[in-house]
Each structure stands twice: as C-alpha cells, then as structure tokens.
Amino acid sequence: MTDEHAAREEMAHLCKSLFDRGFSVGTAGNVSVRLHDGILMSPTNVRLGDLDPARISKLDLDGHHVGGDKPTKETFLHQAFYDTRPDAGAVVHLHSTWATALSCLADVDPQDCIPPLTPYVVMRVGTVRMIPYTRPGDPKTGELIRALRGQYAAVLLSNHGPVVSGKNLFSAVCAAEELEETARLLIALRGQRVNLLTSEQVGELRSTFGTI
Structure with a gap:
C-alpha cells in the first residue's frame, strides 16, 4: 500500500466519522492532507461522509488540480496553512455547530476566541484567532490567514466556522x-462565573507538552 493510497483511505474513514457524528452536515466542510508531492483535498459538492478514496482531489504543491474530482472552492484556506506552517500535515475545515455558533457571537475576543478553559484545548488547539467575515470561496480569507504568519494552528472564520491544522490528519481531526x-x-x-486556567498553568502545559 503506497503512502498516498493509505492517506486516501484514512481521509475517507475519518471524514465519514466526522460526518456520522454531526461535525459536518450536507456538503459543508472540507479536509486536506499534505503529501510529499502534493495535497489531497475533499472534492466540491460531496458530503464528507461519502468520500470515494479514488476520487479525492489531488493538487500539486503549487495548488494546481492534477487528479481526482474538482476540489473544494476553498483550497486557499488549506494552502495558506501549508505555506505558513511547514509542520502542518493536514487541515480540517468544519461548520460544526458550537464552534460556528461561537463565531457568530458579537462579544467574543477576536485575539483569543477559545480561552484556556481546559488543559486539553491548550494542549491540542492552542490560541485561536477570529478571522473577519468574508464570503465563502473568497481568496481574501487565505490572505488573512497568511497574514498571521503561521502563529496559530487554528482559526475561527467569523459567521462561518473553524479551520484547524495538525501535524497529521488524525491530530488535526482530534x-x-x-x-x-x-x-x-x-x-x-455563558453568564456563569468561570475559572479559566491561569497564565502559570498554561505556561506549565506549554513547557511540558510544547506549543501547537
């Protein structure tokens, strides 16, 4: 089994898991995996639960479509993460309910929209920035992500949903x-008094487990 074949099979399996558990509905959301010679990307207008491994889109390292079905219209989101985060091996963009709801709230801190509520969000996600609203499919979104210069593994697209990168597909999905x-x-x-982790506690997690 080639690395690309294995990546296609894993991508279809994990995307179906996300879809079956309600992290994506309809044809919303898109997922990609970086290979040594290009990028695998979920096709446009296909439910994440219905990916055919053989028909997953393939782009070359410059973002040109070279195989499989037509890729998602939001290829630039993925390319922006890969170009600014050399260690990123996968990118997951969902319209998951609660993260999308958070992206619609007016009083969320755009500099840190997922505060350190639990140790695991610090360890697995890190600080999350809010990206100003742009229409779906607008390449400007990719430019806004590039402007962050790879400092964040995850962002929330305002009124849209999360985009998360990881060293591999499994870690990005998690x-x-x-x-x-x-x-x-x-x-x-919301409306309750909450004990967030202190800066010292966050620092201990980052020194022990590293930064995202």
Missing part, C-alpha cells in the same frame, strides 16, 4: 473535535 467541545462548554457556561 484538535477540531476538541475545539468544538470547548466551544460547546463556553456557550453552556
């Missing part, structure tokens, strides 16, 4: 799940 669960907790706790 991080996207952790972000979604933390967003759910944050909304459930």
Whole structure:
C-alpha cells in the first residue's frame, strides 16, 4: 500500500466519522492532507461522509488540480496553512455547530476566541484567532490567514466556522473535535462565573507538552 493510497483511505474513514457524528452536515466542510508531492483535498459538492478514496482531489504543491474530482472552492484556506506552517500535515475545515455558533457571537475576543478553559484545548488547539467575515470561496480569507504568519494552528472564520491544522490528519481531526467541545462548554457556561486556567498553568502545559 503506497503512502498516498493509505492517506486516501484514512481521509475517507475519518471524514465519514466526522460526518456520522454531526461535525459536518450536507456538503459543508472540507479536509486536506499534505503529501510529499502534493495535497489531497475533499472534492466540491460531496458530503464528507461519502468520500470515494479514488476520487479525492489531488493538487500539486503549487495548488494546481492534477487528479481526482474538482476540489473544494476553498483550497486557499488549506494552502495558506501549508505555506505558513511547514509542520502542518493536514487541515480540517468544519461548520460544526458550537464552534460556528461561537463565531457568530458579537462579544467574543477576536485575539483569543477559545480561552484556556481546559488543559486539553491548550494542549491540542492552542490560541485561536477570529478571522473577519468574508464570503465563502473568497481568496481574501487565505490572505488573512497568511497574514498571521503561521502563529496559530487554528482559526475561527467569523459567521462561518473553524479551520484547524495538525501535524497529521488524525491530530488535526482530534484538535477540531476538541475545539468544538470547548466551544460547546463556553456557550453552556455563558453568564456563569468561570475559572479559566491561569497564565502559570498554561505556561506549565506549554513547557511540558510544547506549543501547537
């Protein structure tokens, strides 16, 4: 089994898992994996639960479509992460309910929209920036992500949803799940007094487990 074949199979398997558990509905969301000679990307207008490994889109390292079905219209989101985060091996963009809800709230801190509520969001997701609203498919979104210069592994697209990168597809999916669960907790706790982790506690986690 080639590395690309294995990546296609894993991508279809994990995307179906996300879809079956409600992290993506309809044809929303897109996922990609970086290979040594290009990028695999979920096709446009296909549910994440229905990916055919053989028909997953392939782009070369410059972003040109070279095989499989037509890729998502939001290829620039993925390319922006790969170009600014050399260690990124996968990118997951979802319209998951709670993270998308958080992206619609007017009083969320755009500099740190997922505060350190639990140790695992610090360890798996890190600081999350809010990207100003742009229409779906607008390449400007990629420019806004590039402007962050790779400092963040995850962002929230305002009124749209999360985009999360990881060293590999499994870690990116786990991080996207952790972000979604933390967003759910944050909304459930709104109006309550919350004990966030202190800067010292966050620092200890980062020194022990590293930064994202």
